[in-house]
Amino acid sequence: MNDVVIEAKNLKKYYKMGETIVKALRGANIKIKKGSFVFIVGPSGSGKSTLMHLLGALDHPTGGSVKMDGKEISKMDDWELSMIRRNKVGFIFQTFNLVPSLTALDNVKLPLLTDKRISDEELTARAIKLLKVVGLGHRIYHTPNELSGGERQRVAIARALINNPEIILADEPTGELDSKTGAEIFELMRKMNKEEGKTFIIVTHDTEYIKHNDTVYHIKDGVIKETSKRELEKNGMKGKKEIT
Numbered sequence: 001m002n003d004v005v006i007e008a009k010n011l012k013k014y015y016k017m018g019e020t021i022v023k024a025l026r027g028a029n030i031k032i033k034k035g036s037f038v039f040i041v042g043p044s045g046s047g048k049s050t051l052m053h054l055l056g057a058l059d060h061p062t063g064g065s066v067k068m069d070g071k072e073i074s075k076m077d078d079w080e081l082s083m084i085r086r087n088k089v090g091f092i093f094q095t096f097n098l099v100p101s102l103t104a105l106d107n108v109k110l111p112l113l114t115d116k117r118i119s120d121e122e123l124t125a126r127a128i129k130l131l132k133v134v135g136l137g138h139r140i141y142h143t144p145n146e147l148s149g150g151e152r153q154r155v156a157i158a159r160a161l162i163n164n165p166e167i168i169l170a171d172e173p174t175g176e177l178d179s180k181t182g183a184e185i186f187e188l189m190r191k192m193n194k195e196e197g198k199t200f201i202i203v204t205h206d207t208e209y210i211k212h213n214d215t216v217y218h219i220k221d222g223v224i225k226e227t228s229k230r231e232l233e234k235n236g237m238k239g240k241k242e243i244t
Protein backbone atom coordinates (compact mmCIF):
# COMPACT_ATOMS: atom_id res chain seq x y z
CA MET A 1 0.00 0.00 0.00
CA ASN A 2 1.18 3.46 -0.83
CA ASP A 3 1.38 5.47 2.37
CA VAL A 4 2.44 8.75 0.75
CA VAL A 5 -0.48 11.16 0.86
CA ILE A 6 1.08 14.20 -0.85
CA GLU A 7 4.18 14.37 -2.98
CA ALA A 8 5.48 17.53 -4.62
CA LYS A 9 8.33 17.35 -7.12
CA ASN A 10 10.35 20.24 -8.52
CA LEU A 11 7.51 22.57 -7.57
CA LYS A 12 7.73 26.10 -8.92
CA LYS A 13 5.52 29.10 -8.32
CA TYR A 14 6.30 32.40 -9.97
CA TYR A 15 4.18 35.50 -9.46
CA LYS A 16 4.22 38.15 -12.17
CA MET A 17 4.20 41.67 -10.71
CA GLY A 18 4.21 44.08 -13.63
CA GLU A 19 7.71 43.86 -15.07
CA THR A 20 9.19 41.70 -12.32
CA ILE A 21 8.74 38.04 -11.55
CA VAL A 22 8.71 36.90 -7.92
CA LYS A 23 10.06 33.35 -7.69
CA ALA A 24 8.31 32.13 -4.53
CA LEU A 25 9.10 28.44 -5.09
CA ARG A 26 12.07 27.41 -7.21
CA GLY A 27 11.93 23.64 -7.36
CA ALA A 28 10.62 22.47 -4.00
CA ASN A 29 10.36 18.76 -3.17
CA ILE A 30 8.40 17.26 -0.30
CA LYS A 31 6.85 13.88 0.48
CA ILE A 32 4.25 13.63 3.24
CA LYS A 33 3.30 10.27 4.69
CA LYS A 34 -0.25 9.44 5.68
CA GLY A 35 -0.91 10.10 9.36
CA SER A 36 2.18 12.26 9.90
CA PHE A 37 2.44 15.51 11.86
CA VAL A 38 4.81 17.69 9.90
CA PHE A 39 6.14 21.21 10.42
CA ILE A 40 7.23 23.75 7.85
CA VAL A 41 9.42 26.61 9.07
CA GLY A 42 11.26 29.41 7.32
CA PRO A 43 11.67 33.17 7.22
CA SER A 44 8.89 35.54 6.24
CA GLY A 45 8.46 35.59 2.47
CA SER A 46 10.22 32.24 1.95
CA GLY A 47 7.21 30.65 0.26
CA LYS A 48 5.51 28.76 3.11
CA SER A 49 1.96 29.96 2.41
CA THR A 50 2.54 29.55 -1.32
CA LEU A 51 3.54 25.94 -0.72
CA MET A 52 0.48 25.32 1.49
CA HIS A 53 -1.83 26.69 -1.22
CA LEU A 54 -0.33 24.34 -3.79
CA LEU A 55 -0.38 21.28 -1.50
CA GLY A 56 -3.99 22.06 -0.59
CA ALA A 57 -5.25 22.39 -4.16
CA LEU A 58 -6.01 26.09 -3.74
CA ASP A 59 -3.77 27.22 -6.57
CA HIS A 60 -1.92 26.03 -9.68
CA PRO A 61 1.89 25.77 -9.75
CA THR A 62 3.95 27.41 -12.48
CA GLY A 63 5.82 24.13 -12.90
CA GLY A 64 6.43 20.75 -11.33
CA SER A 65 4.08 18.18 -9.94
CA VAL A 66 1.81 17.71 -6.93
CA LYS A 67 0.34 14.28 -6.36
CA MET A 68 -2.37 13.58 -3.83
CA ASP A 69 -2.94 9.89 -3.14
CA GLY A 70 -0.87 9.24 -6.25
CA LYS A 71 -3.10 11.38 -8.46
CA GLU A 72 -1.61 14.38 -10.26
CA ILE A 73 -3.50 17.49 -9.18
CA SER A 74 -1.24 20.25 -10.49
CA LYS A 75 -2.92 20.33 -13.90
CA MET A 76 -6.50 19.95 -12.77
CA ASP A 77 -8.99 22.71 -13.62
CA ASP A 78 -10.61 24.86 -10.92
CA TRP A 79 -13.68 22.66 -10.62
CA GLU A 80 -11.62 19.48 -10.17
CA LEU A 81 -9.47 21.25 -7.56
CA SER A 82 -12.57 22.33 -5.65
CA MET A 83 -13.71 18.69 -5.55
CA ILE A 84 -10.30 17.62 -4.19
CA ARG A 85 -10.58 20.29 -1.48
CA ARG A 86 -14.10 19.30 -0.58
CA ASN A 87 -13.25 15.61 -0.30
CA LYS A 88 -9.74 15.51 1.03
CA VAL A 89 -8.44 18.73 2.57
CA GLY A 90 -9.18 20.96 5.58
CA PHE A 91 -7.60 24.39 6.15
CA ILE A 92 -6.78 26.27 9.33
CA PHE A 93 -5.62 29.87 8.97
CA GLN A 94 -3.80 32.31 11.25
CA THR A 95 -6.72 34.73 11.33
CA PHE A 96 -9.38 32.00 11.68
CA ASN A 97 -11.34 33.24 8.58
CA LEU A 98 -14.73 32.73 10.20
CA VAL A 99 -17.85 34.47 8.88
CA PRO A 100 -18.66 37.13 11.55
CA SER A 101 -22.44 37.04 11.07
CA LEU A 102 -22.74 33.26 11.46
CA THR A 103 -22.86 31.20 14.66
CA ALA A 104 -20.11 28.71 15.48
CA LEU A 105 -22.47 25.97 14.28
CA ASP A 106 -23.14 27.60 10.91
CA ASN A 107 -19.46 28.40 10.40
CA VAL A 108 -18.61 24.73 10.90
CA LYS A 109 -21.38 23.64 8.51
CA LEU A 110 -20.36 26.11 5.80
CA PRO A 111 -17.93 24.00 3.70
CA LEU A 112 -20.60 21.34 3.11
CA LEU A 113 -23.72 23.50 2.80
CA THR A 114 -23.87 22.99 -0.95
CA ASP A 115 -23.00 19.29 -0.79
CA LYS A 116 -26.16 17.47 -1.76
CA ARG A 117 -24.84 14.13 -0.52
CA ILE A 118 -25.55 15.16 3.09
CA SER A 119 -28.88 16.27 4.58
CA ASP A 120 -29.15 19.35 6.79
CA GLU A 121 -29.99 17.21 9.85
CA GLU A 122 -26.96 15.02 9.29
CA LEU A 123 -24.71 18.04 8.70
CA THR A 124 -25.98 19.80 11.85
CA ALA A 125 -25.44 16.67 13.93
CA ARG A 126 -21.92 16.25 12.57
CA ALA A 127 -21.08 19.93 13.22
CA ILE A 128 -22.36 19.78 16.81
CA LYS A 129 -20.37 16.61 17.42
CA LEU A 130 -17.20 18.30 16.14
CA LEU A 131 -17.81 21.42 18.23
CA LYS A 132 -18.04 19.12 21.26
CA VAL A 133 -14.81 17.36 20.23
CA VAL A 134 -12.97 20.71 20.20
CA GLY A 135 -14.46 21.60 23.60
CA LEU A 136 -17.09 24.09 22.44
CA GLY A 137 -20.32 22.23 23.17
CA HIS A 138 -21.40 25.23 25.28
CA ARG A 139 -20.67 27.83 22.56
CA ILE A 140 -22.59 26.44 19.59
CA TYR A 141 -24.78 29.51 19.03
CA HIS A 142 -22.11 32.14 19.69
CA THR A 143 -20.91 34.30 16.82
CA PRO A 144 -17.13 34.82 16.40
CA ASN A 145 -17.15 38.20 18.22
CA GLU A 146 -18.68 36.44 21.23
CA LEU A 147 -15.74 34.01 21.38
CA SER A 148 -12.13 34.27 22.57
CA GLY A 149 -9.25 33.89 20.11
CA GLY A 150 -8.61 30.30 21.18
CA GLU A 151 -12.30 29.47 20.88
CA ARG A 152 -12.41 30.99 17.39
CA GLN A 153 -9.50 28.81 16.33
CA ARG A 154 -11.29 25.77 17.78
CA VAL A 155 -14.32 26.62 15.63
CA ALA A 156 -11.96 26.85 12.65
CA ILE A 157 -10.52 23.43 13.52
CA ALA A 158 -14.01 21.93 13.71
CA ARG A 159 -14.77 23.54 10.33
CA ALA A 160 -11.58 22.07 8.86
CA LEU A 161 -12.74 18.62 9.99
CA ILE A 162 -16.36 18.80 8.78
CA ASN A 163 -15.62 17.02 5.50
CA ASN A 164 -13.64 14.33 7.35
CA PRO A 165 -10.49 15.24 5.40
CA GLU A 166 -7.40 13.09 5.16
CA ILE A 167 -5.11 16.12 5.25
CA ILE A 168 -5.25 19.25 7.38
CA LEU A 169 -3.15 22.23 6.37
CA ALA A 170 -2.60 24.82 9.09
CA ASP A 171 -0.85 28.09 8.19
CA GLU A 172 0.44 29.69 11.41
CA PRO A 173 -2.56 28.45 13.41
CA THR A 174 -1.27 29.97 16.65
CA GLY A 175 0.07 33.22 15.19
CA GLU A 176 -2.70 35.30 16.79
CA LEU A 177 -2.84 33.43 20.10
CA ASP A 178 -1.02 33.78 23.42
CA SER A 179 1.37 30.95 24.22
CA LYS A 180 -0.92 29.11 26.65
CA THR A 181 -3.83 29.11 24.18
CA GLY A 182 -1.41 28.21 21.39
CA ALA A 183 -0.24 25.19 23.39
CA GLU A 184 -3.87 24.07 23.81
CA ILE A 185 -4.49 24.35 20.07
CA PHE A 186 -1.39 22.23 19.39
CA GLU A 187 -2.54 19.68 21.96
CA LEU A 188 -5.87 19.45 20.13
CA MET A 189 -4.21 19.03 16.73
CA ARG A 190 -1.86 16.35 18.06
CA LYS A 191 -4.86 14.53 19.54
CA MET A 192 -6.66 14.57 16.15
CA ASN A 193 -3.48 13.23 14.60
CA LYS A 194 -3.01 10.43 17.12
CA GLU A 195 -6.62 9.38 17.61
CA GLU A 196 -8.07 9.95 14.14
CA GLY A 197 -4.93 9.40 12.11
CA LYS A 198 -5.31 12.75 10.35
CA THR A 199 -2.29 14.07 8.47
CA PHE A 200 -1.26 17.55 9.64
CA ILE A 201 1.02 19.94 7.78
CA ILE A 202 1.69 22.98 9.94
CA VAL A 203 3.50 26.21 9.18
CA THR A 204 4.71 27.91 12.32
CA HIS A 205 7.09 30.54 13.66
CA ASP A 206 6.50 29.20 17.17
CA THR A 207 9.19 26.54 17.35
CA GLU A 208 8.44 25.97 21.05
CA TYR A 209 5.56 23.74 19.91
CA ILE A 210 7.87 21.49 17.88
CA LYS A 211 9.02 18.31 19.62
CA HIS A 212 12.39 16.68 19.10
CA ASN A 213 11.06 13.70 17.17
CA ASP A 214 8.76 15.74 14.91
CA THR A 215 9.47 15.95 11.20
CA VAL A 216 10.47 19.50 10.29
CA TYR A 217 11.05 21.03 6.87
CA HIS A 218 12.94 24.27 6.46
CA ILE A 219 12.08 26.36 3.45
CA LYS A 220 14.52 28.96 2.25
CA ASP A 221 15.07 30.62 -1.12
CA GLY A 222 12.15 28.67 -2.54
CA VAL A 223 13.53 25.18 -1.83
CA ILE A 224 12.81 22.75 1.02
CA LYS A 225 15.28 20.89 3.23
CA GLU A 226 14.45 18.40 5.93
CA THR A 227 15.70 19.44 9.37
CA SER A 228 14.78 18.83 13.03
CA LYS A 229 14.10 20.76 16.20
CA ARG A 230 17.66 19.91 17.29
CA GLU A 231 19.14 21.35 14.09
CA LEU A 232 17.04 24.50 14.42
CA GLU A 233 18.28 24.96 17.99
CA LYS A 234 21.88 24.24 17.01
CA ASN A 235 21.70 26.97 14.41
CA GLY A 236 20.19 29.39 16.89
CA MET A 237 16.84 29.25 15.18
CA LYS A 238 14.52 28.93 18.10
CA GLY A 239 11.78 31.30 19.04
CA LYS A 240 9.69 33.70 17.07
CA LYS A 241 11.01 35.44 13.97
CA GLU A 242 14.53 34.07 14.55
CA ILE A 243 14.21 31.42 11.91
CA THR A 244 16.38 32.36 8.96
Ligand SMILES: Nc1ncnc2c1ncn2[C@@H]1O[C@H](COP(=O)(O)OP(=O)(O)OP(=O)(O)O)[C@@H](O)[C@H]1O
Pocket: 015, 016, 017, 022, 023, 024, 042, 043, 044, 045, 046, 047, 048, 049, 050, 051
Ligand atom coordinates in the same frame (compact mmCIF):
# COMPACT_ATOMS: atom_id res chain seq x y z
N1 LIG B 1 -0.33 36.74 -4.96
C1 LIG B 1 0.94 37.12 -4.98
N2 LIG B 1 1.40 37.95 -5.94
C2 LIG B 1 2.68 38.32 -5.99
N3 LIG B 1 3.63 37.94 -5.11
C3 LIG B 1 3.24 37.12 -4.13
C4 LIG B 1 1.88 36.68 -4.00
N4 LIG B 1 1.80 35.87 -2.93
C5 LIG B 1 3.04 35.81 -2.40
N5 LIG B 1 3.91 36.57 -3.11
C6 LIG B 1 5.37 36.71 -2.87
O1 LIG B 1 5.94 35.40 -2.86
C7 LIG B 1 6.88 35.25 -1.80
C8 LIG B 1 6.43 34.11 -0.88
O2 LIG B 1 5.24 34.51 -0.20
P1 LIG B 1 4.53 33.61 0.90
O3 LIG B 1 3.27 34.27 1.26
O4 LIG B 1 4.46 32.21 0.39
O5 LIG B 1 5.60 33.69 2.09
P2 LIG B 1 5.53 33.09 3.59
O6 LIG B 1 6.73 32.22 3.75
O7 LIG B 1 4.20 32.49 3.82
O8 LIG B 1 5.72 34.41 4.49
P3 LIG B 1 5.10 34.78 5.94
O9 LIG B 1 5.92 34.01 6.96
O10 LIG B 1 5.35 36.25 6.05
O11 LIG B 1 3.65 34.41 5.93
C9 LIG B 1 6.97 36.61 -1.12
O12 LIG B 1 8.10 37.29 -1.64
C10 LIG B 1 5.68 37.30 -1.52
O13 LIG B 1 5.87 38.69 -1.57
Ligand SMILES: [Mg+2]
Pocket: 048, 049, 050, 171
Ligand atom coordinates in the same frame (compact mmCIF):
# COMPACT_ATOMS: atom_id res chain seq x y z
MG1 LIG C 1 2.58 32.98 5.10
